[in-house]
Amino acid sequence: MTLTKVSLQIYTMNSNVSKYVKDITAIEKMRAAGQKAARVLEMIEPYVKIGVSTDQLNTLCHDFIVDELKCTPAPLNYRGFPKSICTSLNQVVCHGIPNEKLLKDGDILNIDITVIHDGYHGDTSKMFLIGEKVPILARRLCKVAQEALYLGISMVKPGQDLKKIGQAIESYAEKNNYSSVREYCGHGIGTEFHEENFQVLHYDSPSIPSTILEPGLTFTIEPMINAGTKKVRLLQDKWTVVTKDRKPSAQWEHTILVTDQGAEILTLRSEEKI
Ligand code: MF3
Ligand code: CO
Ligand code: CO
Numbered sequence: 001m002t003l004t005k006v007s008l009q010i011y012t013m014n015s016n017v018s019k020y021v022k023d024i025t026a027i028e029k030m031r032a033a034g035q036k037a038a039r040v041l042e043m044i045e046p047y048v049k050i051g052v053s054t055d056q057l058n059t060l061c062h063d064f065i066v067d068e069l070k071c072t073p074a075p076l077n078y079r080g081f082p083k084s085i086c087t088s089l090n091q092v093v094c095h096g097i098p099n100e101k102l103l104k105d106g107d108i109l110n111i112d113i114t115v116i117h118d119g120y121h122g123d124t125s126k127m128f129l130i131g132e133k134v135p136i137l138a139r140r141l142c143k144v145a146q147e148a149l150y151l152g153i154s155m156v157k158p159g160q161d162l163k164k165i166g167q168a169i170e171s172y173a174e175k176n177n178y179s180s181v182r183e184y185c186g187h188g189i190g191t192e193f194h195e196e197n198f199q200v201l202h203y204d205s206p207s208i209p210s211t212i213l214e215p216g217l218t219f220t221i222e223p224m225i226n227a228g229t230k231k232v233r234l235l236q237d238k239w240t241v242v243t244k245d246r247k248p249s250a251q252w253e254h255t256i257l258v259t260d261q262g263a264e265i266l267t268l269r270s271e272e273k274i
Helices: 024-047 054-068 136-154 162-175
Strands: 086-089 092-094 108-117 120-129 218-221 224-226 232-234 241-243 249-251 254-258 263-265
Touching: 024 054, 024 108, 024 120, 024 254, 054 086, 054 108, 092 108, 092 224, 092 249, 108 136, 108 249, 120 136, 120 249, 120 254, 136 162, 136 218, 136 224, 136 249, 136 254, 136 263
Parallel strands: none
Antiparallel strands: 086 092, 086 108, 092 241, 108 120, 218 254, 224 249, 232 241, 254 263
């Protein structure tokens, strides 16, 4: 009927997500995991500057996750991913692999952190503006992508259909003359990094089935918003996803719990006031 994803890429059909509802014990563990993932983004902030390599950022995050937080970096060896964090620079949409290249004035960088704590995952990412020379368009792109995430989160409540959230995110991007990536999506999360039949698309189409939210579900919203075309290309390393037109892309991600009233952001940082 429709195309949604298995884990990272879109292939199979969404099904009823009731089986993914978490009990209070699991929810407490998800809260702890989410807070730890958020702490990594807070810790790394002062290091994300001109002249640092994403590989150095990977090492700093890895050591903090393992030594301070006593957690496991989920990306490392996940389906063969070679590093502990994802670093997606400028035209990289997602799943960038940390490397030796140094950050320069005017870059925009997404850092995506996933930790495993007590068997449960916390997954979150944010954009960093490097130096003073980030062009207005790229600044605005980062801002709109964050607003798209917050818009999606504001719609989370029991009874809500994920189709409406995807639709709202895409139309917000398009209103701003940007586009929303279709090949990659958010996901149910818990003891599994990517719950297989629980996809959170950042767009809607008539062929996509409804997914009705219930209290106790935990999932990510992680819109990837492109300055130009929504089309993407996978590089030869089989991980790095770039925009087809090589224009910049921005992504922000939170892990969310559906509560009786609405949403709880499990990966909230202290800088955020929502
Ligand atoms: N953290 C990414 C997500 O938001 C997934 C990264 S998978 C990896 O779902 F293998 F690239 F790390
Ligand atoms: Co995710
Ligand atoms: Co992530």
